[in-house]
Amino acid sequence: MTCRRGRGPYRGTMSDTPPAVAGPPASPGEPPVPGIEAIGLKRAFGAVKAVDGMTFTAPAGAVTALIGPNGSGKTTLLLLLAGLLRADAGRANVAGYDLTTNNLDARARIGWMPDVFGTWDALTCTEILRTFAHAYGIDRRTSGDRVAAILARVHLSEFAERPARVLSRGQKQRLGLARALVHDPEVLLLDEPASGLDPRSRIELRDLLRGLAADGKTVLVSSHVLSELEEVYDHAVFVSRGRTVDTAGPAAEPVKRGWRLDALDPVGLRTFLDNAGIPWSGQAGGDVVVQLGGYESARELIRAAVAADVPLHTVSPVSGRLEETYLSLDEERI
Numbered sequence: 001m002t003c004r005r006g007r008g009p010y011r012g013t014m015s016d017t018p019p020a021v022a023g024p025p026a027s028p029g030e031p032p033v034p035g036i037e038a039i040g041l042k043r044a045f046g047a048v049k050a051v052d053g054m055t056f057t058a059p060a061g062a063v064t065a066l067i068g069p070n071g072s073g074k075t076t077l078l079l080l081l082a083g084l085l086r087a088d089a090g091r092a093n094v095a096g097y098d099l100t101t102n103n104l105d106a107r108a109r110i111g112w113m114p115d116v117f118g119t120w121d122a123l124t125c126t127e128i129l130r131t132f133a134h135a136y137g138i139d140r141r142t143s144g145d146r147v148a149a150i151l152a153r154v155h156l157s158e159f160a161e162r163p164a165r166v167l168s169r170g171q172k173q174r175l176g177l178a179r180a181l182v183h184d185p186e187v188l189l190l191d192e193p194a195s196g197l198d199p200r201s202r203i204e205l206r207d208l209l210r211g212l213a214a215d216g217k218t219v220l221v222s223s224h225v226l227s228e229l230e231e232v233y234d235h236a237v238f239v240s241r242g243r244t245v246d247t248a249g250p251a252a253e254p255v256k257r258g259w260r261l262d263a264l265d266p267v268g269l270r271t272f273l274d275n276a277g278i279p280w281s282g283q284a285g286g287d288v289v290v291q292l293g294g295y296e297s298a299r300e301l302i303r304a305a306v307a308a309d310v311p312l313h314t315v316s317p318v319s320g321r322l323e324e325t326y327l328s329l330d331e332e333r334i
């Protein structure tokens with residue numbers, strides 16, 4: 001199931017029924033279909049069905065969040081999409097290229113950032129990135145400028161000529177991100193990219209992801225830090241036990257969720273809610289939580305409170321939509 005949050009056109013669906021999917025370009029002149037399309041992907045490790053039939057699309061020009069508990073198959077899925085693991089069944093198109101039949105074409109357009117970026121500790125950051133740039137076919141005359149620009153983009157310029165072994169964990173993560181970006185890929189696959197980053201770096205990462213989506217890139221990003229994904233995602237794919245999970249998307253917002261209210265006059269707020277017949281919970285004198293159906297319900301409540309002269313100063317969802325949807329999945333870690 002995919003969830004949509006407003007930005008950009010969305011063509012994708014997720015279901016157990018494979019949708020019709022475009023193959024590689026029909027003719028050499030025809031541009032490939034952007035984005036990611038996965039159909040019934042499966043991959044087992046012995047008896048463990050790590051990815052057990054995942055079908056979804058991640059459109060170009062958007063950030064798609066990949067969300068699921070530990071062991072639900074996110075990393076395995078990303079490895080399959082990066083062309084680094086072979087699927088047992090199913091297929092995936094990345095930037096319009098079938099990973100099975102056109103693996104190299106697809107991989108040339110993919111930027112992959114693993115959850116832990118292992119690198120050559122004795123080489124400098126510049127040497128590492130130039131090595132990858134050359135592997136992607138960027139010529140030596142231009143790779144220097146490109147690598148310098150990427151290092152600046154991830155705020156590692158001062159480490160350009162220093163060996164990778166001196167980098168902290170968060171700095172290594174940023175070098176991993178630079179590696180993923182060095183060949184200007186169309187599709188970014190990022191596994192827990194915020195892990196190990198300090199608050200400023202996380203904000204910069206968020207801005208970077210939004211900028212990449214605005215440039216038309218396809219960004220698929222897994223993370224456990226749902227509050228950070230809330231700020232950046234356009235669509236969400238929820239996975240559990242190797243399968244895509246069927247949930248309602250936040251755009252529909254069919255279920256009630258908790259909203260926190262606070263007023264300069266807490267007693268007046270409670271009296272107002274009682275008179276309006278709105279159940280609330282909360283400690284005496286503090287804020288209260290009410291269950292509302294969505295933004296429109298919140299707007300009506302604010303309007304009624306203002307009309308009743310209740311000095312309301314805070315109305316906010318108790319948790320983010322992703323967090324709420326995630327917790328409502330009722331799925332377990334494995």
Ligand SMILES: Nc1ncnc2c1ncn2[C@@H]1O[C@H](COP(=O)(O)OP(=O)(O)OP(=O)(O)O)[C@@H](O)[C@H]1O
Pocket residue numbers: 045048049050068069070071072073074075076077334
């Ligand atoms: N190389 C492997 N050999 C055997 N089992 C594996 C291998 N890789 C993954 N698994 C198993 O596949 C399942 C999915 O693992 P995966 O790493 O894809 O989960 P994940 O969603 O990325 O978890 P996390 O949130 O902890 O990163 C797990 O049960 C894991 O133990």
Ligand SMILES: [Mg+2]
Pocket residue numbers: 074075076115191
């Ligand atoms: Mg993982």
